[in-house]
Amino acid sequence: MQKLTLKREPDLTLKRQAFAYQFEAVNAVKNLEYAAIFHEQGLGKTKVAIDLIVHWLSYRHLDTALIVVKKGLLDNWQTELAFHSQLAPRVLTNNRNENFYVFNSPARVMLAHYEAVKAEKERMRLFLRTRNVGVILDESTKIKNPDSALTRTFLELGPFFTKRVIMSGTPVSNRPHDIWAQIKFLDNGASLGVDFGEFKRSVNLSNDMAGAETRQQTLELQLQRIFHSISGFAVRETKASAEISLPEKVVHSVGTEWEPRQLEMYRQVRESLRAIVFQDGQLMADESDVVLKRLLRLVQVTSNPRLIDSSYHVEPGKLETLLELVASIVRNGGKCIVWTSFVDNVEWLGKILRWHNPQLVHGMLSTMEQTLAIRTFRNEPSAKVFIATPGSAKEGLTLTVANHAIFYDRLFSLDDYLQAQDRIHRISQNRVCHVHNLIMCDSIDEWIEALLHSKRIAAQLAQGDIDRETYQREMSYEFGGILRAILDA
Numbered sequence: 418m419q420k421l422t423l424k425r426e427p428d429l430t431l432k433r434q435a436f437a438y439q440f441e442a443v444n445a446v447k448n449l450e451y452a453a454i455f456h457e458q459g460l461g462k463t464k465v466a467i468d469l470i471v472h473w474l475s476y477r478h479l480d481t482a483l484i485v486v487k488k489g490l491l492d493n494w495q496t497e498l499a500f501h502s503q504l505a506p507r508v509l510t511n512n513r514n515e516n517f518y519v520f521n522s523p524a525r526v527m528l529a530h531y532e533a534v535k536a537e538k539e540r541m542r543l544f545l546r547t548r549n550v551g552v553i554l555d556e557s558t559k560i561k562n563p564d565s566a567l568t569r570t571f572l573e574l575g576p577f578f579t580k581r582v583i584m585s586g587t588p589v590s591n592r593p594h595d596i597w598a599q600i601k602f603l604d605n606g607a608s609l610g611v612d613f614g615e616f617k618r619s620v621n622l623s624n625d626m627a628g629a630e631t632r633q634q635t636l637e638l639q640l641q642r643i644f645h646s647i648s649g650f651a652v653r654e655t656k657a658s659a660e661i662s663l664p665e666k667v668v669h670s671v672g673t674e675w676e677p678r679q680l681e682m683y684r685q686v687r688e689s690l691r692a693i694v695f696q697d698g699q700l701m702a703d704e705s706d707v708v709l710k711r712l713l714r715l716v717q718v719t720s721n722p723r724l725i726d727s728s729y730h731v732e733p734g735k736l737e738t739l740l741e742l743v744a745s746i747v748r749n750g751g752k753c754i755v756w757t758s759f760v761d762n763v764e765w766l767g768k769i770l771r772w773h774n775p776q777l778v779h780g781m782l783s784t785m786e787q788t789l790a791i792r793t794f795r796n797e798p799s800a801k802v803f804i805a806t807p808g809s810a811k812e813g814l815t816l817t818v819a820n821h822a823i824f825y826d827r828l829f830s831l832d833d834y835l836q837a838q839d840r841i842h843r844i845s846q847n848r849v850c851h852v853h854n855l856i857m858c859d860s861i862d863e864w865i866e867a868l869l870h871s872k873r874i875a876a877q878l879a880q881g882d883i884d885r886e887t888y889q890r891e892m893s894y895e896f897g898g899i900l901r902a903i904l905d906a
Contacts, residue, residue: 427525428503429475435468436461438659442652443468451581451603453557453651455880458586458812458836459843460659463497466553466584471502473551474525479579480548481525486555487812488530492788494555495528509533520544531559535570542577551580554602556812558590558832563598563613575602586839589876590832593620593640596879600647608646622875624897633894637878637885644881653881656842664820666842666850670866671742673857676734682726683718683860690715691904709829715861720826721762735855736769739825742853746821747773747801752794753821755804756837758828763804766825770802778805794818807833810840817846823853827865831872864903867896 435443438456442465446452456462470482484506486494491508498504507519509529513536519527520540534541544550554560560568575581581603588596594617600609610616619639626632644651656663675683690711717724721733739755746753755770757763760779767775774797776790787809794803795818803816807830822838842850856862871893878888 427474427505429471431468431471431502433464433501435464436659436661438654438661439465439468442654443472445652446582446650447472449580449650451650452583453588453600453603453647454582454584455588455651455653456584456586456659457653457655458839459663460586460654460656460661461844462555462584462586463494464501466555466582467498467501467504469582470504470526470551470553473580478549479551481527481550483527483529483550483552483578484555485529485531485534485552487559488532489784489787489809490555490812491528491530492784493814498526498528509537511536513537516540531567531571534574535567538570538574541574545574545577549579550577551582552578553582553584554599555584557583557585557599557602558587558595560598560602561590561595563601568598571602572598576605587832587835587876589879591830591872592622593643593875593879596643603650609643620879622871624900626894627898629894636875637888640875640878640888641885643879648881655882661844663842663844664846664849666838666852668852669854671738671853671855673735673738673855675857676731678729678731679718679722679733682722682729683715686714686718686725687904712861713828716826716828716865717759719857719860719862720757720759721765723765724759724761734857735825738855739766739823740769742821742823743770743773743802751821752801752803752819753823754816754819754837754840755802755823755825756807756827757804757825758806758808758833759826760806762825763806766804770804773801774799775802775804776800778803778810780806780809782809791816807837810837812836814840815843815845816840817843820846820848821851821853823855825855827854827862827869829865829868831869831876834869835873859903861903864896864900867893867899871896 439461442454442456446454447469454462454465456465466484473479473482484494495506498506504526506526506528507522507524509516509519509527510533516537560571562568583599583603588599597609597613597616620636622636714725720735722729743753755766757766760781763777763779767777776794778787778790791814794800794816803819819841822841827834838852854866856866874888874892877883878885
């Protein structure tokens with residue numbers, strides 16, 4: 418390939434002015450070879466990225482800027498580019514024939530999803546040898562697993578990009594070691610080391626840390642060092658530090674009671690787990706695939722026993738509370754989002770809440786169906802309820818027509834939880850936001866509540882959101898003991 422030129426350069430004027438903190442982020446990273454933009458979700462990282470690209474192109478730092486996004490966010494990015502700028506990207510897809518023309522065009526801006534880049538790795542490598550290309554990885558936790566083929570692709574391609582930027586509101590998406598591969602893509606291990614196993618061991622938030630003061634202190638120091646190590650090229654703003662005018666977010670823990678048969682099923686599943694979860698009297702690490710798969714059964718029974726037993730036809734304990742919450746929200750003129758981790762629950766709840774014209778989004782629906790549901794919820798007054806799985810709708814969406822988010826159930830991912838709730842708590846929201854967590858009393862829900870809290874505090878220290886004193890005051894290592902108590906009940 419040879420360098421191609423444009424007969425007419427694109428119009429690089431911006432349509433909208435950035436907020437002060439967005440402008441500061443662009444200024445902080447615009448001349449760096451690599452950078453991380455870790456602004457909290459809802460603060461408009463897309464705008465920062467677009468302004469950064471315009472700067473790069475205006476000063477001829479690059480021939481082409483490549484934006485890599487999750488597949489479901491391609492349309493959203495094209496909309497945002499058109500809203501904030503005059504830029505019209507060429508798009509890399511799964512169609513290799515069409516991609517040939519994209520690679521051989523003189524495009525100044527290209528847009529691709531992660532899997533398309535992986536599929537085109539060799540052609541991308543050749544492309545990067547012929548042009549100065551800058552890349553922005555949106556939702557960069559997509560490459561958090563260094564053992565995945567996708568992550569290995571990006572780590573191999575990384576050095577060939579003239580400029581590299583990663584963006585995520587939750588870089589520590591679930592566990593502290595999630596940040597390692599993202600940073601290695603930028604600096605090839607200069608900040609956090611080249612040995613993932615060693616880094617993972619140094620920041621391991623394990624089940625058995627309660628009472629182990631020396632291990633706790635070591636973990637605190639290692640977490641604190643993460644942000645110090647990357648602070649020279651990472652920018653982070655939270656909703657508090659950015660001083661934007663956002664309404665308060667109030668989190669409610671809503672206790673629910675068991676339906677009798679549901680409780681009986683739960684006890685049966687719990688009994689079958691003990692021999693697996695406890696080995697030689699010791700609680701296995703909660704990140705073990707074996708353990709998580711078994712614990713998932715408890716979550717399913719707590720949520721809706723139909724998920725594991727089709728003969729169950731009684732109303733589960735959480736349902737009455739959910740219906741009361743939704744009715745109260747709608748009665749007061751509001752809309753709400755109901756989050757559940759299970760596709761079958763989305764369809765089931767959609768039928769139960771049919772009087773509220775519910776809009777459903779989950780991974781079994783086509784992109785067109787999901788887009789229509791989102792558009793209807795935003796624009797149709799009669800569509801009062803949006804029911805979705807976090808995996809299909811937790812990122813890139815602004816759903817501020819609602820100010821209530823109800824978590825009918827939750828799994829073990831901090832990223833899923835934080836990203837999903839912040840679909841309503843973001844720029845353009847002008848009402849107090851309410852997050853309702855439905856928690857079945859004396860169940861696995863209580864462990865999940867404690868685990869997510871501990872993960873969040875650890876993430877905040879690693880991301881530089883809090884200092885060590887605040888961490889020590891708010892952190893709890895008791896989640897392992899809570900799990901033991903729940904399984905021994």
